[in-house]
Every structure is written in C-alpha cells, then in structure tokens.
Amino acid sequence: MARISAGIATSHVPAVGAAIDMGRTDEDYWKPMFDGYEFSKQWMRENTPDVAIIVYNDHASYFGMEIMPTFAMGIADSFAICDEGYGPRPVPVVEGAPELATHLAASLILDDFDMTVLNVLEVDHGLTVPMSLMFGTPDKWPTKVIPLPVNVVMYPQPSGERCLSIGKAIRRAVEQFDGDLDVQVWGTGGMSHQIQGARAGLINLPWDKQFMDDLINEPEVLQYKPHLEYMVEAGSEGVELIMWLIMRGALGEHVDEVYRFNHVPASNTSVGHLILTPKEHS
Amino acid sequence: MARISAGIATSHVPAVGAAIDMGRTDEDYWKPMFDGYEFSKQWMRENTPDVAIIVYNDHASYFGMEIMPTFAMGIADSFAICDEGYGPRPVPVVEGAPELATHLAASLILDDFDMTVLNVLEVDHGLTVPMSLMFGTPDKWPTKVIPLPVNVVMYPQPSGERCLSIGKAIRRAVEQFDGDLDVQVWGTGGMSHQIQGARAGLINLPWDKQFMDDLINEPEVLQYKPHLEYMVEAGSEGVELIMWLIMRGALGEHVDEVYRFNHVPASNTSVGHLILTPKEHS
Amino acid sequence: MKPDFHQFDDIPGTTIFTIEKARAGFHLNQFCMSLRSAENRERFLADQRTYLDEWEMTEEQKQAVIDRDFQKMLDTGGNVYFLSKIFASEGLSYVQAVSTMTDMTTEQYQAMMLAGGRNLEGWRSKKERGEA
Amino acid sequence: MKPDFHQFDDIPGTTIFTIEKARAGFHLNQFCMSLRSAENRERFLADQRTYLDEWEMTEEQKQAVIDRDFQKMLDTGGNVYFLSKIFASEGLSYVQAVSTMTDMTTEQYQAMMLAGGRNLEGWRSKKERGEA
Numbered sequence: 028m029a030r031i032s033a034g035i036a037t038s039h040v041p042a043v044g045a046a047i048d049m050g051r052t053d054e055d056y057w058k059p060m061f062d063g064y065e066f067s068k069q070w071m072r073e074n075t076p077d078v079a080i081i082v083y084n085d086h087a088s089y090f091g092m093e094i095m096p097t098f099a100m101g102i103a104d105s106f107a108i109c110d111e112g113y114g115p116r117p118v119p120v121v122e123g124a125p126e127l128a129t130h131l132a133a134s135l136i137l138d139d140f141d142m143t144v145l146n147v148l149e150v151d152h153g154l155t156v157p158m159s160l161m162f163g164t165p166d167k168w169p170t171k172v173i174p175l176p177v178n179v180v181m182y183p184q185p186s187g188e189r190c191l192s193i194g195k196a197i198r199r200a201v202e203q204f205d206g207d208l209d210v211q212v213w214g215t216g217g218m219s220h221q222i223q224g225a226r227a228g229l230i231n232l233p234w235d236k237q238f239m240d241d242l243i244n245e246p247e248v249l250q251y252k253p254h255l256e257y258m259v260e261a262g263s264e265g266v267e268l269i270m271w272l273i274m275r276g277a278l279g280e281h282v283d284e285v286y287r288f289n290h291v292p293a294s295n296t297s298v299g300h301l302i303l304t305p306k307e308h309s
Numbered sequence: 310m311a312r313i314s315a316g317i318a319t320s321h322v323p324a325v326g327a328a329i330d331m332g333r334t335d336e337d338y339w340k341p342m343f344d345g346y347e348f349s350k351q352w353m354r355e356n357t358p359d360v361a362i363i364v365y366n367d368h369a370s371y372f373g374m375e376i377m378p379t380f381a382m383g384i385a386d387s388f389a390i391c392d393e394g395y396g397p398r399p400v401p402v403v404e405g406a407p408e409l410a411t412h413l414a415a416s417l418i419l420d421d422f423d424m425t426v427l428n429v430l431e432v433d434h435g436l437t438v439p440m441s442l443m444f445g446t447p448d449k450w451p452t453k454v455i456p457l458p459v460n461v462v463m464y465p466q467p468s469g470e471r472c473l474s475i476g477k478a479i480r481r482a483v484e485q486f487d488g489d490l491d492v493q494v495w496g497t498g499g500m501s502h503q504i505q506g507a508r509a510g511l512i513n514l515p516w517d518k519q520f521m522d523d524l525i526n527e528p529e530v531l532q533y534k535p536h537l538e539y540m541v542e543a544g545s546e547g548v549e550l551i552m553w554l555i556m557r558g559a560l561g562e563h564v565d566e567v568y569r570f571n572h573v574p575a576s577n578t579s580v581g582h583l584i585l586t587p588k589e590h591s
Numbered sequence: 592m593k594p595d596f597h598q599f600d601d602i603p604g605t606t607i608f609t610i611e612k613a614r615a616g617f618h619l620n621q622f623c624m625s626l627r628s629a630e631n632r633e634r635f636l637a638d639q640r641t642y643l644d645e646w647e648m649t650e651e652q653k654q655a656v657i658d659r660d661f662q663k664m665l666d667t668g669g670n671v672y673f674l675s676k677i678f679a680s681e682g683l684s685y686v687q688a689v690s691t692m693t694d695m696t697t698e699q700y701q702a703m704m705l706a707g708g709r710n711l712e713g714w715r716s717k718k719e720r721g722e723a
Numbered sequence: 724m725k726p727d728f729h730q731f732d733d734i735p736g737t738t739i740f741t742i743e744k745a746r747a748g749f750h751l752n753q754f755c756m757s758l759r760s761a762e763n764r765e766r767f768l769a770d771q772r773t774y775l776d777e778w779e780m781t782e783e784q785k786q787a788v789i790d791r792d793f794q795k796m797l798d799t800g801g802n803v804y805f806l807s808k809i810f811a812s813e814g815l816s817y818v819q820a821v822s823t824m825t826d827m828t829t830e831q832y833q834a835m836m837l838a839g840g841r842n843l844e845g846w847r848s849k850k851e852r853g854e855a
C-alpha cells in the first residue's frame with residue numbers, strides 16, 4: 028500500500044532559484060533565508076520520498092492563455108524545464124511517476140474532480156524552486172514527481188473548500204494504490220506578496236503566521252476563508268496559499284509540526300515553510 | 310434575466326456532415342434520416358435561441374493527447390472549423406458568446422466544477438453536425454454558440470452524476486446572467502454505436518429508446534447508470550450519451566417532449582434526436 | 592474511487608481507451624494528429640516509413656500503421672478517433688476502415704448496418720461466448 | 724454562484740486578473756508568451772514596433788509595451804506573470820520591474836522590502852483612503 032508520509036509547504040520565489048543557480052546563497056542578502064532550509068535539507072535526506080506530488084501554479088511559463096485548466100496533473104515519464112524568459116534553470120530534468128499519476132488522475136476523476144490530464148508538461152520555478160530548496164543542487168533529483176498545476180492566477184480560482192477536498196481525495200487515492208510507495212505532498216507558493224500595482228511589496232507577516240497556525244490546527248475552518256481576504260490581507264499573489272490547503276487535505280485530520288520557518292523578504296515575498304507529518308491513528 | 314428555453318439532443322455522426330456538404334441528403338440512403346429533422350429545422354426557425362450551449366466531444370480533432378480536459382468551455386469571439394483529415398467542413402465559422410461564456414465559466418468554477426477555460430478552440434463535427442441538422446446550410450449561423458467539450462473518449466469519463474449536476478449548475482448560472490437572452494442547451498453524441506474492434510457495428514435500438522424515456526422521466530435515476538453498461542449495451546462509443554445528461558440537467562425537474570426521432574443507421578450509428586422544453590413552474 | 596481498468600476486459604471484440612492505454616499509445620496517437628494538415632498527409636503518403644520514423648513509436652506500431660492493421664493499432668494504444676486521421680488521409684470513410692476490424696467484408700458490413708446493425712445478442716460477454 | 728468581478732475594486736493599487744480581464748488582454752499576454760524563446764526575445768529587442776505589429780494588440784497596449792508602462796499593461800488586461808517575459812528579455816528582475824509601478828525608486832523599494840515590506844495599514848481599502 029502506498030502512503031502519504033509528510034507534507035511540505037514552501038514559497039517558490041523565482042529569485043531564490045536565480046540565487047541558487049548563480050551561487051549567491053552565501054551572500055548577506057540570501058544567507059539567512061537559505062539557512063532556514065538547512066534543517067529541511069537534512070530532514071529530507073533522511074526522509075526522501077519515492078514520489079512527491081507537487082502542487083504548484085504555472086506562471087505563464089508553459090500554459091499560455093489559450094487553455095487554462097483549474098486542476099491538472101502531469102502523468103508523463105519526465106518534465107522538461109521551462110524557459111521563463113531568462114533561459115531554462117540549469118537543474119536536472121524532473122522525472123515523473125506515470126503509474127501512480129495515472130492511478131491518481133483516474134481516481135480523482137472518478138471522485139468527481141474534473142481533472143485535466145497532461146501527457147506533456149514543462150515545469151517552471153513554481154515546481155523547481157521548492158525542489159532546489161529541499162534537495163539542493165544534485166545531478167539528478169532523488170525523487171520522482173507528479174506535478175499538479177492549479178490555476179491561482181486567473182479569478183475565479185478554485186475555492187478553499189475545493190482545494191482541501193481534492194487533498195483529501197488524493198490521500199484516499201494514494202492509499203488505494205497497489206504498490207509500496209512513500210509519497211509526500213508539497214504545497215507551494217505564497218506567503219504574502221504582491222508584485223504589481225502601486226501596492227506592490229505588501230508583506231503581512233502576522234497574517235502569514237496565523238495562516239500557518241490555522242492550516243495546522245483548523246483546516247476545516249480555514250477552507251472557508253474567501254479569496255478576497257487573501258488578496259486584501261496577503262496581497263494579490265498571496266492567493267497562491269490556497270495550494271497549501273491541498274497539501275493539508277492530504278495529511279488527514281491531525282498533524283505533527285516537524286519544522287516551521289519564516290523569513291522576510293526574498294525579492295518581493297514573505298517566505299514561509301512547513302514540514303508536517305500525519306499524526307498516527309488520525 | 311437569461312433563461313433556458315429548450316434542450317436539444319442529437320447524434321453527431323461525421324458521415325451526416327459529409328452527406329450535407331456533398332449535397333447527398335436526397336439519396337435513398339440518407340433521405341429518411343434527414344426527413345426526420347425537417348420538423349426540427351422548422352421548429353428551430355420559430356425558436357432560434359440567442360445562444361446555444363453545445364455540449365459535445367472533440368474527436369482527436371483539436372485536442373491531441375498532450376492535454377485532455379474533463380470539462381472545458383470556449384469563451385472566445387469565434388471558433389474556426391477543424392481539419393479532421395478530409396479538410397475542414399465548408400460551414401460558416403462559429404460565433405461565440407464571450408460575455409455569457411465568461412459568466413458561465415466563472416459561475417461553474419465558483420460552484421466547484423473544475424473547468425478548463427479555452428480562449429482558443431477549433432470545433433469539429435461533434436459540434437458542427439448538430440448545427441447543420443438544426444439550421445441547414447445558411448451563409449451565417451443564426452445563433453451564437455458556447456462550446457462545452459467533454460472528455461468521453463478516454464476512461465475515466467466524468468460520471469453520470471457529475472454530468473447531470475453540471476447541467477443543473479448551468480441552469481442556475483444562466484438564470485443569474487444580467488442580460489435578456491434566450492439560451493438552449495444541446496447534448497450531442499450517441500446513440501448506440503461502436504466503431505472499433507470485432508464488435509463494430511453494434512446497434513441497440515430498444516436500449517436507445519429506453520434511454521430517451523429515462524432521460525425525459527427519470528434523470529435522477531439514469532444518472533447512476535455505470536459507464537460499463539453504456540459500453541456493453543450501447544457500444545464503446547455509446548458512452549457519448551452521458552453528454553445528454555448535461556443538457557437534461559439544465560432543463561429543470563420536469564420537461565415536455567416536443568419531438569422525438571430515431572433512425573438506424575447513419576454510417577455506423579443509431580441516430581437519436583429529441584427536442585425538450587422545461588415544463589412551466591417546474 | 593479506485594479505478595478499475597479491467598472491468599472492460601470481458602466485453603468481446605472491444606478495446607476501451609483507458610488513461611493507461613493512452614500513455615502506451617501516446618506517440619502513435621500524436622503521429623495521427625499530425626495528419627490533420629494537408630501538407631503532412633501528402634508527406635506521409637509519399638513515404639510512409641520515413642514519416643513514421645520521425646515519431647517515437649514502437650516498431651510494432653509503425654508496422655501496424657503500414658499494414659493498416661487497425662486492430663493492432665488499438666491493441667498498442669491507438670484510439671479510433673486518432674486512427675481515423677490515417678484512413679481519412681486516403682479518403683476512406685469510417686465504414687470502410689471500421690469494417691476491416693470485423694470478420695466481414697465492407698459490403699457484408701454495410702449490409703449488416705442497413706439491416707439494423709449488429710445484434711447485441713451473443714456479444715455481451717467473452718465468458719458467455721466461451722472466449723475467456 | 725454568480726461571479727462578482729467588482730469585489731476587488733476597493734483594493735488600492737491592485738489589479739486583479741479576472742477571466743474578463745484575461746479576455747481583454749488575450750493578445751497582449753500571448754505576445755508576452757512568445758518571448759519565452761531566445762530567438763523571439765532577440766527579434767523583439769531588435770525592432771519592437773515591427774514585432775508588436777505581428778500581434779492583434781490594441782495600439783494602447785503596444786504603446787504601453789514600448790513605454791514599459793506596466794501599470795497601463797495591467798489596466799488593459801495584462802497579467803504580471805505574462806508581462807514578466809518583457810522585463811526578463813532585458814535581464815531585469817521582478818524587483819526592478821515591479822518597483823516602477825509604485826511611487827518609489829527601485830532603491831527606495833528595495834529598502835522598504837529589506838525593512839519588512841510594505842505595511843498593510845492604510846492599504847486595505849480605497850474608501851478608507853478616500854480614493855473611492
């Protein structure tokens with residue numbers, strides 16, 4: 028039986044990827060942030076999953092406006108790295124987990140989630156920056172990946188209830204997979220940030236910390252937070268945080284907090300990071 | 310207030326489009342079938358809607374296997390005609406209804422349907438053959454169209470419950486649109502047919518007729534019919550009929566049967582056609 | 592709900608295009624999609640082998656295309672709507688192509704359709720037919 | 724549920740990319756997408772007007788691109804992730820480009836970020852700010 032062993036939440040700031048790729052992680056600006064992920068890299072070495080289901084959003088990198096799925100899933104053997112305008116990040120190609128992905132996509136559709144199935148997908152910083160933060164700079168990623176792109180860019184985004192609910196369905200589906208796999212679910216994006224307009228640069232660290240508390244302790248209440256509140260309180264791009272709800276839904280009712288980290292700023296963003304594990308018998 | 314004034318169900322056989330395009334509708338083979346649509350063309354002249362929401366499936370015409378959405382919606386100004394391998398059908402370009410479509414797509418996402426939004430779409434015989442059957446061969450289509458492509462080609466298809474349910478959500482959304490529009494919903498595809506394998510040519514007219522009765526009178530029961538039954542009893546391609554449930558869901562609890570027609574065969578297919586209107590105060 | 596990809600196995604003479612089959616047939620089906628343009632149809636018909644070698648298909652799939660063995664194409668992950676682009680490129684109709692997958696000639700198949708189509712009796716279950 | 728595209732109107736200094744805006748900005752955003760290839764980035768930078776004229780954008784959108792007036796691009800349907808391809812093609816970072824939409828210099832903006840970012844107080848509501 029496959030099982031979900033942990034959930035990871037982390038911001039996915041593009042400048043963090045650039046800092047890694049240019050070897051600038053020891054600079055004064057960046058060091059405090061990267062230091063905050065040292066625990067996680069160590070923890071991840073000891074808890075490397077077979078497969079990471081990475082919930083993220085594409086940032087106009089692979090998907091143009093021709094087609095905008097609400098929930099999609101990459102079931103391919105591998106996923107190339109997007110050119111986001113600066114040339115592709117120099118990171119290894121991302122290896123897929125087609126057997127689990129096929130099972131998962133089918134299970135979700137049978138559970139009335141209207142998935143878009145992707146046999147071809149290139150992945151952007153939303154997916155690769157979290158991998159760099161958790162795994163460093165290996166020649167080959169140590170885990171296989173199922174990309175789960177969510178529309179968080181165009182209103183209307185999926186509701187918080189829908190996000191928590193698809194997370195729960197992912198948990199059920201993973202547990203029904205015939206195969207002994209250790210699976211993690213990663214929720215990426217956020218925390219508070221706004222990268223457009225006269226209000227750009229908005230950061231709301233107290234709100235971010237409360238969001239983390241609620242995500243851990245009260246996801247059934249947090250799911251009803253309207254998107255308008257994310258946008259007002261955490262900035263127009265803060266609404267990415269609904270993707271953390273998917274990760275949380277996949278962990279079951281109660282969780283243990285393994286690690287928590289906050290840092291301001293990385294580029295325009297409040298960085299937040301959690302490692303959670305399902306509480307036994309929950 | 311916009312309102313749903315009628316539902317149309319019809320098969321969408323490609324050979325029917327070819328017969329129309331080549332002017333062969335008076336031939337012995339075709340005449341009985343086209344005669345069955347004469348009432349409908351007349352009725353449609355008197356009941357031309359402002360917008361037809363056409364539920365259909367793409368037949369590997371626009372969508373390849375790179376990306377396969379479960380439910381999509383075309384919100385563009387217009388939709389070009391696909392080249393399905395024989396050159397594009399010589400029919401007018403299909404004009405969109407972007408304001409209603411935008412409202413509708415957004416409403417459905419807010420109701421937790423995980424729509425894929427299409428700003429670009431070319432439409433195939435699944436959409437254009439029903440238009441030819443209902444409107445004949447005008448220089449310009451008399452109605453605007455919102456294409457709603459559904460995955461019925463790859464298992465798992467959306468469940469019957471999900472199809473009926475999105476139909477109901479379409480009804481709610483149309484009624485909430487600020488604008489005085491007459492809207493029809495068309496469900497296309499079916500009836501029994503199988504166009505592959507040693508069992509090709511399967512037709513099950515008694516089953517088709519029962520399906521029509523149940524669609525009209527017992528959609529709340531019919532929604533639970535498993536896809537396996539469609540495939541066994543109505544052929545592997547008979548599962549297209551789940552798209553009729555979307556139309557039915559959009560008509561409310563009770564309907565009047567304005568017209569019904571069955572004919573066997575058109576090419577490999579049992580042809581079925583219904584005109585239904587919502588019963589007043591239902 | 593756990594997907595059941597084997598629930599279709601008992602249907603005689605029928606290949607259901609599942610998400611698993613779609614993965615196996617991906618390159619075959621993408622090759623078919625390329626035949627939506629007149630230019631590619633011409634190139635394909637002019638030199639099939641060369642055209643097919645541009646695609647990451649298995650040799651079995653390529654040979655099935657050259658042989659117009661549609662059943663083999665279904666078995667190796669093809670879907671009939673994709674495969675229709677192959678016979679459309681030669682101007683063949685669905686009836687002409689589909690009948691090749693049955694044990695009938697096109698004329699016999701046409702006659703069966705005109706007489707009301709294939710009767711379901713005897714075609715519900717491989718077990719009932721003694722095929723399973 | 725009826726969509727409410729106006730619920731965001733009271734947020735100061737913020738443009739929410741709705742499905743309606745996405746329609747208005749479609750060609751602008753598709754132009755931006757084209758800059759994902761190095762070849763197109765070069766062509767664009769070599770002759771911006773000619774490159775822009777290949778797209779069905781409004782004159783207002785084209786001029787906004789030439790002026791690097793990102794606020795105007797947002798107003799006419801652009802989304803910042805798409806628009807990022809414009810400043811990426813010149814090697815600019817998000818901070819450099821984003822700061823041009825504020826009333827600060829890039830240095831002032833950087834300093835604000837280092838000091839903890841923009842404080843939300845006073846930035847919740849246009850009505851509260853007397854802007855509405």
Ligand SMILES: [Fe+3]
Pocket residue numbers: 039084086153216217267
């Ligand atoms: Fe992001």
Ligand SMILES: [Fe+3]
Pocket residue numbers: 321366368435498499549
């Ligand atoms: Fe069809």
